[in-house]
Each structure stands twice: as structure tokens, then as C-alpha cells.
Amino acid sequence: METVSENTCFGGQQGVYTHASEACGCDMTFGLFLPEEARDAPVPVLWYLSGLTCTHQNAMEKAGAQLWAAEQGLAVVFPDTSPRGEGVADDEAFDLGQGAGFYVNATRSPWAPHFAMWDYVAEELPALIGTEFALDMDRQSITGHSMGGHGALTLAMGLKGRFRSVSAFAPICHPTTSDWGRKQFTAYLGEDEAAWAVHDATLLMRAQGFDGPILTDTGTKDQFFGLLGTHDFAHAVAERGQPATLRLQPGYDHSYFFVQSFMEDHMAFHAEALHAAAA
Amino acid sequence: METVSENTCFGGQQGVYTHASEACGCDMTFGLFLPEEARDAPVPVLWYLSGLTCTHQNAMEKAGAQLWAAEQGLAVVFPDTSPRGEGVADDEAFDLGQGAGFYVNATRSPWAPHFAMWDYVAEELPALIGTEFALDMDRQSITGHSMGGHGALTLAMGLKGRFRSVSAFAPICHPTTSDWGRKQFTAYLGEDEAAWAVHDATLLMRAQGFDGPILTDTGTKDQFFGLLGTHDFAHAVAERGQPATLRLQPGYDHSYFFVQSFMEDHMAFHAEALHAAAA
Numbered sequence: 001m002e003t004v005s006e007n008t009c010f011g012g013q014q015g016v017y018t019h020a021s022e023a024c025g026c027d028m029t030f031g032l033f034l035p036e037e038a039r040d041a042p043v044p045v046l047w048y049l050s051g052l053t054c055t056h057q058n059a060m061e062k063a064g065a066q067l068w069a070a071e072q073g074l075a076v077v078f079p080d081t082s083p084r085g086e087g088v089a090d091d092e093a094f095d096l097g098q099g100a101g102f103y104v105n106a107t108r109s110p111w112a113p114h115f116a117m118w119d120y121v122a123e124e125l126p127a128l129i130g131t132e133f134a135l136d137m138d139r140q141s142i143t144g145h146s147m148g149g150h151g152a153l154t155l156a157m158g159l160k161g162r163f164r165s166v167s168a169f170a171p172i173c174h175p176t177t178s179d180w181g182r183k184q185f186t187a188y189l190g191e192d193e194a195a196w197a198v199h200d201a202t203l204l205m206r207a208q209g210f211d212g213p214i215l216t217d218t219g220t221k222d223q224f225f226g227l228l229g230t231h232d233f234a235h236a237v238a239e240r241g242q243p244a245t246l247r248l249q250p251g252y253d254h255s256y257f258f259v260q261s262f263m264e265d266h267m268a269f270h271a272e273a274l275h276a277a278a279a
Numbered sequence: 280m281e282t283v284s285e286n287t288c289f290g291g292q293q294g295v296y297t298h299a300s301e302a303c304g305c306d307m308t309f310g311l312f313l314p315e316e317a318r319d320a321p322v323p324v325l326w327y328l329s330g331l332t333c334t335h336q337n338a339m340e341k342a343g344a345q346l347w348a349a350e351q352g353l354a355v356v357f358p359d360t361s362p363r364g365e366g367v368a369d370d371e372a373f374d375l376g377q378g379a380g381f382y383v384n385a386t387r388s389p390w391a392p393h394f395a396m397w398d399y400v401a402e403e404l405p406a407l408i409g410t411e412f413a414l415d416m417d418r419q420s421i422t423g424h425s426m427g428g429h430g431a432l433t434l435a436m437g438l439k440g441r442f443r444s445v446s447a448f449a450p451i452c453h454p455t456t457s458d459w460g461r462k463q464f465t466a467y468l469g470e471d472e473a474a475w476a477v478h479d480a481t482l483l484m485r486a487q488g489f490d491g492p493i494l495t496d497t498g499t500k501d502q503f504f505g506l507l508g509t510h511d512f513a514h515a516v517a518e519r520g521q522p523a524t525l526r527l528q529p530g531y532d533h534s535y536f537f538v539q540s541f542m543e544d545h546m547a548f549h550a551e552a553l554h555a556a557a558a
Contacts, residue, residue: 008500009536062340067539221287257288260346 001132004029010070011036014060019128023119024083031060031078032129035070044139044274045075045129046267047163049121049155051146052180053099056080059145064260068267074274075135079121081147083114096184102175103151104199106188115188121151122159141270145169145259146224147180149216153201153233157210165273167215167266169259170222174202174229202229205236214244215269217262219252280411283308289349290315293339298407302398303362309404310339310357311412314349323418323553324354324408325546326442328400328434330425331459332378335359338424343539347546353553354414358400360426362393375463381454382430383478385467394467400430401438420549424448424538425503426459428495432480432512436489444552446494446545448538449501453481453508481508484515493523494548496541498531 004016012035021028037043046069050059056078059065069076082101089110091097101117130137142163144152149171156166175181176196185196197203214237218230230248237244252258283295291314300307316322325348329338335357338344348355361367361380368389370376380396409416421442423431428450435445454460455475464475476482493516497509509527516523531537 007532007534007536008498008530008540010540014536061535064343064346064539066536067343067346067543219287251287253286255286256340257286257293257345260343261287261289264346 001128009033009066012038012066012070014066016056021083021120021124023116023124025114026083026085026088028083028120029056029080030125031056032133033060033066033069033076034133035073035075037073038075038134042134042136043073043075044141045077045135045137046270046274047077047079047121047140047142047144047152049079049103049142049144049148049151050081051144051148052081053094054081054148055099058256059259062256062260063145064263065267068264072267072271072275074267074271075133077125077129079125082117088114095180096187100147100184102147102184102188102199103154104185104188107195108188108190111188117151118155122155139164139274141165141274143167143169143266143270144171146254147172150175150201154199154204156212157201157204157208158198160211163212164276165213165215165270166210167269169216169262169266170218170224170228170254171201171216171233172228173233174200176200176203177232178227178229180224180227202232202236205233205240205242209240209242213269213273214242215247215266216244217247217249217265219249219254219258221251222254224254280407288312288345291317291345291349293345295335300362300399300403302395302403304393305362305364305367307362307399308335308359310335311408312339312345312348312355313412314352314354316352317354317413321413321415322352322354323420324356324414324416325549325553326356326358326400326419326421326423326431328358328382328421328423328427328430329360330423330427331360332373333360333427334378337535338538341535341539342424343542344546347543351546351550351554353546353550354412356404356408358404361396367393374459375466379426379463381426381463381467381478382433383464383467386474387467387469390467396430397434401434418443418553420444420553422446422448422545422549423450425533426451429454429480433478433483435491436480436483436487437477439490442491443555444491444493444549445489446548448495448541448545449497449503449507449533450480450495450512451507452512453479455479455482456511457506457508459503459506481511481515484512484519484521488519488521492548492552493521494526494545495523496526496528496544498528498533498537500530501533503533
């Protein structure tokens with residue numbers, strides 16, 4: 001692992017690191033904010049998964065997370081959204097290939113050799129940061145934006161017992177019925193929709209739910225509202241009786257100006273779960 | 280004036296606008312955050328002047344200003360840092376020409392036809408936004424970062440009575456003795472250093488000071504510390520007995536991770552001046 005940069009921020013440190021990823025077969029870059037408390041003892045970890053076109057950098061610079069993470073004593077990890085580089089398959093469309101990994105392990109050509117973002121975020125990167133930094137990997141929560149909200153919800157439900165709480169900003173909630181989902185799952189996983197189900201938050205909610213609290217925010221003027229499946233996820237949550245707070249925020253769109261506006265709430269939500277006495 | 284974008288943010292609105300600038304002889308773009316209160320009545324205005332290489336966009340996305348501006352009920356204007364476009368002179372160096380206007384009116388070729396950032400920020404843009412938006416132009420304060428901190432301090436002292444308070448993040452304080460200053464003033468204003476003095480915060484502090492409070496923050500690990508002249512400005516402030524708080528922040532560098540870490544303090548500082556009963 002190599003250090004790209006480390007900047008003092010809100011009394012803690014915002015770092016950027018690269019490492020050779022086995023899962024993705026390429027160098028991967030991630031951001032990690034460590035609050036001041038990490039100098040003394042391991043701190044809880046919040047994962048922030050980003051959306052289409054993003055690298056590790058966008059949320060790290062624009063989501064306004066560090067202020068509240070410092071206040072709550074949480075580390076925040078900002079993974080990239082796909083493998084990258086020469087020799088890694090790509091597509092001209094912004095919503096397929098590099099920058100659009102969709103947090104799945106691709107099984108189809110030309111994506112399979114590198115596009116293993118599920119394994120990367122679920123296994124390889126946690127193992128790395130748990131070794132390299134003062135993080136308490138027994139206390140993890142997860143959030144994300146748009147495609148990253150999809151990732152947060154599906155990882156939280158798919159990895160039982162891993163995350164204490166999950167939240168999302170404008171998440172893609174029902175990708176198996178959306179143009180943000182069907183196109184990518186067909187490319188990465190093939191046409192058999194049975195393989196898609198474990199990557200659809202609404203289907204996972206119907207099938208099993210999440211053993212912890214859920215918070216989502218979505219703007220009523222989100223320019224991609226029709227692609228998100230917010231209503232289907234809300235229906236599944238209500239049908240299951242899943243503990244959750246699903247909020248529609250008047251006037252907000254899909255941008256980081258929306259995300260930062262509700263970051264304080266999401267950080268406080270996760271901090272409550274992460275600072276609670278162990279279950 | 281044309282609207283480029285408007286995003287709901289912290290209950291208010293982050294807008295971006297373009298207009299044909301007479302002062303700069305080109306189209307200019309600026310950002311404006313309006314807090315929720317601006318729907319009901321004109322709100323006080325904080326100017327945020329940005330540093331080398333920046334457009335209106337960097338601070339608008341990375342400085343974390345909107346959260347506190349919303350809390351304090353302040354508008355924040357984010358001007359560009361120079362004229363831009365084809366037909367506007369430029370230089371290969373990052374610290375001269377486009378993105379490096381230094382908040383002066385250039386009198387020398389090839390810069391004079393467009394590089395009038397003093398007039399733009401001091402006269403043209405205030406007139407425009409005072410007409411177009413619900414802003415109380417009798418209540419203005421100013422801040423900035425690096426070259427923009429230089430701009431904030433020199434405009435505040437140069438335009439007597441205009442600004443109630445001035446602050447800066449890692450400001451260039453003594454440009455007439457720095458490579459961040461001598462090069463640009465020579466190019467824009469010519470070799471006669473007499474013309475430079477009104478654009479040097481340390482010289483202005485020695486000559487006249489500021490009729491209001493001053494707050495500056497500079498990181499002890501600022502990678503450009505040697506170019507800022509922080510010590511000379513501190514000396515001049517102390518010699519004059521100028522009301523001011525000059526802070527050196529341990530471990531911080533020159534980045535927006537530094538700026539955002541102290542934004543709350545700067546916003547509270549300006550809000551106190553701007554919400555006070557009229558002088």
C-alpha cells in the first residue's frame with residue numbers, strides 16, 4: 001500500500017492510498033478519513049460507496065462528511081467505484097464499465113477479469129484497512145449515494161451481521177426493473193435474472209430485510225427519480241415491517257448539494273449504532 | 280444574466296450564473312448561495328474570493344461554506360478568479376493569466392484589456408447581484424483563500440466602509456516581497472512598485488489598517504508558507520494595534536481540507552458583524 005496524500009482535516013486526517021488489488025487485478029485507490037480519536041484507539045468505520053462516474057475523490061471532497069465524522073469519532077472509507085486503468089475493459093457509456101462497477105462480481109466477458117467490486121468492498125479492502133489503520137472492524141456501518149446507495153443496501157443485507165446500520169442518499173433501490181440496473185446486470189452477470197436478485201435492494205428486502213436500522217433520503221426533484229425505484233423499496237420495507245426511516249426531501253435533486261445537506265443526520269444515525277454497547 | 284444551475288442546498292439554494300462583464304470584456308461566471316431567509320427579505324452578503332487555478336466552482340463545492348451560511352442566514356458569493364475564454368490573454372504558468380487575476384486592474388499588455396478583477400469584484404458584480412437577488416448590500420463582509428485571501432484583505436482595506444469584517448484562509452499577505460506577487464504585479468501593473476502598494480495587505484495595514492475585525496487562519500504545515508508573508512502581516516497588525524485574531528493552526532496545509540476545518544469559525548465571525556445593529 002502506498003500513501004498518495006495525507007491532509008490534516010478537522011483535527012483528524014484525510015488520506016488517499018493505492019494498493020495492488022487481487023480482486024480487481026489492478027491498482028485501486030481509496031480515501032480514508034481518520035478522526036483525531038484514532039491516534040489513541042481503534043475507531044468505528046463507516047463505508048461511503050459512491051455513484052456512477054465517481055472515483056474515491058468526489059465524495060471525499062464534496063459530501064461534507066469529515067466535519068461530522070470528526071464530531072462523532074468515526075472513520076470513513078471512500079472506495080473507488082470500479083477497477084481502472086489500461087487493460088481494464090470499459091464502455092463509452094458513463095453508466096457501464098469504469099466508474100460504474102455496480103458493486104457486483106462480473107461473470108461475463110469482457111468484464112469478469114477485473115470487475116469484482118463486491119469482493120473488493122466486502123473482503124479485500126476491509127482486510128487491508130483493518131490491518132493498516134487503527135479501525136475497529138467489529139463496528140462497521142455503511143452508506144452511499146445513488147449507485148453507491150444500491151451498493152450500501154445490498155452489501156448490508158447480503159453480508160449478515162457485518163454492518164450495524166445502513167443508510168443511503170438517493171439510492172438505486174430496484175435495479176432489476178430499471179435502466180440503471182438491467183443494462184449493467186445483463187452485461188456483468190448475463191441474462192439469467194436469477195443471478196441478479198442478490199443485487200437488488202427491493203428483492204432483498206422482500207426476501208430477508210436487514211437486522212438493524214435503515215435511513216434513506218431522496219429528493220423530490222431528483223432528476224433521476226424514475227430510475228431509482230424508491231416507491232418499490234418503500235413498499236417492501238412497509239410490507240416487511242422493517243425498522244427504517246425513508247425520507248423524501250422537498251426540492252432536493254441528485255447532487256452533492258443534496259447529499260451534504262443531510263450528511264449530519266446520516267452521521268448521527270450511524271454514530272448511534274456504532275457507539276452503542278456491543279450487541 | 281443567465282442561470283447555469285440552481286440546486287437546493289441546506290434549505291436554501293446554490294446557484295451558478297453567467298453574465299457579460301464590461302469590466303473584464305468577456306462572459307464571467309459566479310456562484311451564489313442564498314439561505315432560506317432570502318425568500319422573505321434581503322440577507323447579508325459574504326464574499327468568498329478563491330485562490331490560484333480556481334474558478335467559481337472549487338470553493339462552492341469543497342469549502343463547506345453552505346452549511347454554516349444556511350445556519351447563519353448569510354448569502355455567499357463565489358466569483359471567478361480571472362477573465363477567461365478565447366481572446367483573453369493567458370500564460371503557461373499556473374500563477375499568471377487565467378485563473379490568476381490577483382484582484383488588480385491590469386495596466387500592461389497583454390493583460391490590460393481583460394484583467395480588471397478589482398473593478399469586477401469591487402463594482403460590477405456587487406451592482407449586478409444587488410439588483411438581481413434578495414441581498415442587503417449595506418451588510419457585506421469578505422473572506423478568501425490564498426490569492427483570494429490577498430484579495431479579501433486588500434479589498435477590505437481599499438474600499439473603506441464597504442465591508443464590516445474581513446477574514447482569510449492562508450492569505451498571501453505581503454505579495455510585494457513574494458514570488459506570489461512580484462511576478463504578477465510586474466506583469467499586470469508594470470515595474471514601478473509604487474503602483475503595487477495598494478495591493479499589498481501588509482503595506483495597507485501599515486498605512487491605514489481596517490475599520491472592523493480581522494480573522495485569519497494559516498496552517499503550520501502550509502506547503503506555501505514561505506510565499507505568504509504571514510509574519511510580516513502579523514508584525515504590521517501588532518504594530519498598528521489593529522483588532523485582529525491571527526491564528527496558526529498546527530498540522531494544517533494549504534488545501535480545502537484545511538479551509539473547511541475552520542469555516543464554521545469564519546462564518547460565525549462574519550455573522551456576528553453582519554447581524555449586529557447597523558453602525
